Amino acid sequence: MKARAFDYRRVASVAEALDAYAGCPGEARYLAGGQSLLPALNLRLDAPDLLIDIGRIDALRGIAVEGGALRIGALTRHAETLASDLIATHAPMLTEAAAYMAHPAIRNLGTMGGSLALADPASELPACMRALGAYIEITGPAGIRSVAADAFFRDLFETAIAPGEILSAVRVPLGRPNTRMRFDEIARRRGDYAMVGLAAHLVLAGDAVETARLAFCSVGPTPVRAPAAEAALAGRPLEPESIAAAKAALAGDLDPDDDDTLSAAARKHLAGVLLGRVLSGLGDGRLTAEAA
Ligand SMILES: Cc1cc2nc3c(=O)[nH]c(=O)nc-3n(C[C@H](O)[C@H](O)[C@H](O)COP(=O)(O)OP(=O)(O)OC[C@H]3O[C@@H](n4cnc5c(N)ncnc54)[C@H](O)[C@@H]3O)c2cc1C
Structure with a gap:
C-alpha cells in the first residue's frame, strides 16, 4: 500500500514550523525520524494534507547539562541516546532502554521527541520519563511550557501536546548521590x-x-x-x-x-x-x- 498524496515542506526553525502548521488549511503533521509516521501513512492509518519536516531544525538538537538537569533535544536519535556519554552518566536507564528499541536502522532515524509525542504505550522512553521524573518542554505559538512526564501521557497515543505545538526537548533532573x-x-x-x-x-x-x-x-x-x-x-x-x-x-x-x-x-x-x-x-x- 502507498500513502495518499500529500504536500511536503522542510522548515529551518521552530517559528517556521509553527507558521507552516497554522497556515495549513487541512491536516498537517510534523515529520521527525518518520519511523512511525511514514508506516502509518503507507498503511493509510493517517492521511494528512501536509508533512512539515522538522528534521533539520538545529534548535531541536543537542544533549547538555544545564540548570540542574540533563536537557535532551527532541531530534536526538535513538542511536545518539545509546552512544551519549552524558546520558550514560546522568540517565543510564535511557541508554539501557534505547538498546531495546527496534533495530539499528530504525534507531539511526527515530527520535526522542517522536517517540514521546507518539506515546505508544509499548514504547520504552515514555516509561523512562515517568520513572525519571522528567519534564517535557513543549513549544507553541504562545511560547515554551514545561509539563511533568506524570501529566504528559494522557491516554492511548494522547499527550499534553496541543495541535500545532512541538515537543522541543526533555529535561531530566540530575540524580542525587545514591x-x-x-x-x-x-x-x-x-x-x-x-x-x-x-x-x-x-x-x-x-x-x-x-x-x-x-x-x-x-x-x-x-x-x-x-x-x-x-x-x-x-x-x-x-x-x-x-x-x-x-x-x-x-x-x-x-x-x-x-x-x-x-x-x-x-x-x-x-x-x-x-x-x-x-x-x-x-x-x-x-x-x-x-x-x-
Ligand atoms: C519495525 C519497527 C520497530 C519499532 N520498534 C520500536 C520499539 O521496540 N520501541 C519503541 O519505542 N519504538 C519502536 N519503533 C518506533 C520508533 O522508535 C520511532 O522512531 C518512534 O516511535 C517515532 O520517532 P520518529 O522520530 O520516527 O517520529 P515520526 O515517525 O516522525 O513521528 C511520530 C509522530 O510524532 C509526531 N512528532 C514527531 N516529532 C515531534 C515533535 N518534536 N513534536 C511534536 N510532534 C512530533 C509526528 O507528527 C507523528 O505524529 C519501531 C518502529 C518500527 C518501524
Whole structure:
C-alpha cells in the first residue's frame, strides 16, 4: 500500500514550523525520524494534507547539562541516546532502554521527541520519563511550557501536546548521590516491542530506599506508575523481604487488558517477574547509577 498524496515542506526553525502548521488549511503533521509516521501513512492509518519536516531544525538538537538537569533535544536519535556519554552518566536507564528499541536502522532515524509525542504505550522512553521524573518542554505559538512526564501521557497515543505545538526537548533532573536506576524488559525476540517493560528509579538513604519511582510499559494505555509497589519499598532496605512485598503490592497497581498476544494474567505475572529481577539487580549494586 502507498500513502495518499500529500504536500511536503522542510522548515529551518521552530517559528517556521509553527507558521507552516497554522497556515495549513487541512491536516498537517510534523515529520521527525518518520519511523512511525511514514508506516502509518503507507498503511493509510493517517492521511494528512501536509508533512512539515522538522528534521533539520538545529534548535531541536543537542544533549547538555544545564540548570540542574540533563536537557535532551527532541531530534536526538535513538542511536545518539545509546552512544551519549552524558546520558550514560546522568540517565543510564535511557541508554539501557534505547538498546531495546527496534533495530539499528530504525534507531539511526527515530527520535526522542517522536517517540514521546507518539506515546505508544509499548514504547520504552515514555516509561523512562515517568520513572525519571522528567519534564517535557513543549513549544507553541504562545511560547515554551514545561509539563511533568506524570501529566504528559494522557491516554492511548494522547499527550499534553496541543495541535500545532512541538515537543522541543526533555529535561531530566540530575540524580542525587545514591540514585540507582535501571530499564529492563521481557520481549519475545530482541527488537520486538516489549510484552512488559520496567523503568525503575530509586534514591537510597543509607541502606534504606528513600523514594522509588516504578513505571511500566505495555501494561495499559499509557506508561503506568506502580504506587503501591513504590510504597512497599519506601523506608525499607532493598532486600528479599521488601522486594517480595513490592511484588505482592504490584498486583493492585496493574490492570492490563487481555489482547491477541497475551492474557492479562500472563502480563501481570511477567510484570511481577520483571520487578523482582530489576530490584534484585539494583540491590546487588549491578547496573546502577551513582549520579553525581
Ligand atoms: C519495525 C519497527 C520497530 C519499532 N520498534 C520500536 C520499539 O521496540 N520501541 C519503541 O519505542 N519504538 C519502536 N519503533 C518506533 C520508533 O522508535 C520511532 O522512531 C518512534 O516511535 C517515532 O520517532 P520518529 O522520530 O520516527 O517520529 P515520526 O515517525 O516522525 O513521528 C511520530 C509522530 O510524532 C509526531 N512528532 C514527531 N516529532 C515531534 C515533535 N518534536 N513534536 C511534536 N510532534 C512530533 C509526528 O507528527 C507523528 O505524529 C519501531 C518502529 C518500527 C518501524
